Amino acid sequence: MPAQSLSTALTAAVDVRLDLAEAPHVSLPVWSSSEGIDGPNRRNPNVWTGSSVDLSGKALWNSFTGSYGTTAISPRHIVYAHHVNGLYPKGTVVRFVTMDDVMVERHVLSSDRVGDSDLDLSTLESELPASVHWFKVMPENWFLRCLRRAPGSQGGLPCVIMDANSQAISVADITGFQSGGLFAIGSPVVVRRRAFERLLSRGDSGSPMFVLLGNELFLDGLFKTARGGTEIGSRISVLNSLMASTGCNVSQAALAGIDSP
Secondary structure (H helix, E strand, O other): OOOOEHHHHHHHHHHHHHHHOOOHHHHOEOEEEEOHHHOOEEEOOOOOOOOOOOOOOEOOEEOOOEOOOOEEEEOOEEEEEOOOOOOOOOOOEEEEEOOOOOEEEEEEEEEEEOOOOOEEEEEEOOOOOOOOOOOOEOOOOHHHHHOOOOOOOOOOEEEEEEOOOOOEEEEEEEEEEEOOOEEEEEOOOOHHHHOOOOOOOOOOOOOEEEEEEOOEEEEEEEEEEOOEEEEOHHHHHHHHHHHHHHOOOOOEOOOOOOEOO
16 A cells, blocks of 8 residues: 555545534534633543644643743743743743643743744743643655645645634644745635634734644644744754753654655
């Protein structure tokens, strides 16, 4: 049996789940009940991504910018959008919720801007527990493998978005990548996906853009506007330099076993 192409694998991981999902008003919300930053917060058992996809590495809240997007990329590191309020100061509290609804709190030790991009990196004082899933990153130029779509393929390449308040996990289509390490999204071409689209709005800066491969979300970038933002893959070497003192580095999605396109 021939290996599955990358574009087919990314498309199937989303579309198969959407075909099985309940109505959007039931399966889009991340939470079935939420009491805010102090909890308790109960995850929605009917979320369309299913119980096998771990969402816990997207933070619920931080004490510096509130609910603006914060995402873990290692046991000691989080990334977020620089343009919101700049670097998180030492002592900033960051709260995550595990997949079994346990609140986990960590404090920021130090922060750095990633080059001159709209991407900041903060180091946590201590490691996140294994129950908080930090996200691997899509490698630089991965999308070039998907530009030549397989014969008979339909629709755009889907991505998965979690808004700043983690209220919904929605779907859009990736429409392009630009020089300077920026990505752009648009409304889904496939009708089924359109029902699961939710536009980002003011206050959603730093929200993560993922691609779904198998049962795992891989981080591609962080939103700067409602329709695009900063791609992370082209900044992995800078991130690794900033993370080196902790013994951590950026883990990348392993795509070697997947054919092109």
